Amino acid sequence: MEDNITRLSYQGKEIILVATAHVSKQSAELIKKVIDEERPDSVCVELDDGRYQNIQNPKAWENTDVVQVIKSKRVGFLLANLVLSSYQKRLARRLNTVAGQEMLQGINSAKETGAELVLADRNIRVTFLRIWRLTSLWEKCKVLLGLLFSFGDDNEISSADIDDLLKPDTVEALISDMREKFPKIGEILVSERDQYLADRIKRAPGKKVVAVLGGAHVPGVKEEIFKTQDIEKITHVPPGSHIFKIIGWAIPAIVVGLFIYGFAINIQTGLQALSSWVLWNGAMAALFTALALGHPFSILTAFVVAPFTTLNPLMACGWLVGLVEVTIRKPTVQDIDSISTDVLSFRGFFKNRFLRVLLIVIMANIGSSIGAVIAGMDIVRNLFM
Numbered sequence: 275m276e277d278n279i280t281r282l283s284y285q286g287k288e289i290i291l292v293a294t295a296h297v298s299k300q301s302a303e304l305i306k307k308v309i310d311e312e313r314p315d316s317v318c319v320e321l322d323d324g325r326y327q328n329i330q331n332p333k334a335w336e337n338t339d340v341v342q343v344i345k346s347k348r349v350g351f352l353l354a355n356l357v358l359s360s361y362q363k364r365l366a367r368r369l370n371t372v373a374g375q376e377m378l379q380g381i382n383s384a385k386e387t388g389a390e391l392v393l394a395d396r397n398i399r400v401t402f403l404r405i406w407r408l409t410s411l412w413e414k415c416k417v418l419l420g421l422l423f424s425f426g427d428d429n430e431i432s433s434a435d436i437d438d439l440l441k442p443d444t445v446e447a448l449i450s451d452m453r454e455k456f457p458k459i460g461e462i463l464v465s466e467r468d469q470y471l472a473d474r475i476k477r478a479p480g481k482k483v484v485a486v487l488g489g490a491h492v493p494g495v496k497e498e499i500f501k502t503q504d505i506e507k508i509t510h511v512p513p514g515s516h517i518f519k520i521i522g523w524a525i526p527a528i529v530v531g532l533f534i535y536g537f538a539i540n541i542q543t544g545l546q547a548l549s550s551w552v553l554w555n556g557a558m559a560a561l562f563t564a565l566a567l568g569h570p571f572s573i574l575t576a577f578v579v580a581p582f583t584t585l586n587p588l589m590a591c592g593w594l595v596g597l598v599e600v601t602i603r604k605p606t607v608q609d610i611d612s613i614s615t616d617v618l619s620f621r622g623f624f625k626n627r628f629l630r631v632l633l634i635v636i637m638a639n640i641g642s643s644i645g646a647v648i649a650g651m652d653i654v655r656n657l658f659m
Contacts, residue, residue, distance in 0.1 A: 293489040294376040301376040309383035315480020317384035318394040380486040394474035468494030469503040522587035554649035555580040562641025572599040580642040592639035
């Protein structure tokens with residue numbers, strides 16, 4: 275494990291980078307050893323404030339109000355967080371350790387030695403938003419498909435495998451592979467955070483700094499320490515695309531225009547266009563809600579609200595359907611406790627009420643969107659062909 279220590283000198287400051295694996299017991303032991311022996315002025319950990327609070331109180335997130343999650347439009351963010359954290363917990367259980375144990379050790383050792391604790395990572399929500407808004411639709415789809423196919427991957431992993439992952443050549447190969455498959459995601463998830471971490475580390479108080487980092491970040495941070503970083507650029511969350519906003523309002527306007535045109539021809543044509551819109555939207559939203567095993571009232575809600583929400587860019591069918599589902603089927607304590615295992619399997623999504631609500635929100639929105647496309651094509655065909 276001594277090979278996982280990198281020593282740098284920067285403007286009279288000694289910086290010690292310790293490469294860790296987030297599920298490795300040996301990494302935690304190494305962190306304690308290094309901090310006890312080096313007695314640094316500061317200890318930097320690869321956490322932001324939100325993850326620091328979570329790691330200090332791992333049960334706190336269980337009080338999450340799913341209703342507020344739906345209302346604040348953070349279903350996707352929560353789901354991504356749950357998948358990533360649950361995957362780490364599953365690996366940790368196989369290795370008989372605790373996910374994030376090395377970060378906890380860094381925090382505790384900093385307190386024990388009187389070193390100043392520095393939360394050195396960029397806010398995770400900023401990272402996710404930059405990934406979502408700066409990547410192409412194709413890249414998003416590739417990542418989602420990769421996650422879906424990884425749910426069933428249950429290969430065994432050993433401590434030796436984790437040690438191999440920390441070797442510099444292995445780390446470089448993994449990073450290179452990610453950047454080849456997902457260039458923009460690799461840049462935002464790894465390179466930008468390397469820059470942010472390096473800036474925080476070299477600005478940490480004192481003459482001696484120990485930085486606890488995931489192995490994937492050490493090569494990049496080692497280079498970035500000696501460069502100047504544009505922090506404002508890599509922490510800026512770009513606004514949503516104006517094109518999508520324009521399309522979001524243009525499509526309902528066009529559909530309403532088609533209704534008016536249909537009624538101008540004659541009442542029967544107008545009613546046919548209107549009924550096509552209602553039936554296709556409602557039926558597809560209801561079908562996808564049913565596929566997610568929604569409650570009958572949730573399925574009925576999807577059928578009723580979809581034709582209206584697809585004409586209002588400020589509303590989404592899934593939000594309303596999700597609120598109905600969570601009202602009827604409130605998540606139990608058992609559901610909350612088993613999220614970390616259920617989120618990594620298809621079966622778990624359907625049996626866990628908390629996760630099923632999130633799934634229903636997404637599925638109802640997908641069904642409503644598909645229904646809108648089919649209905650629109652049907653209306654155009656009947657009016658102009």
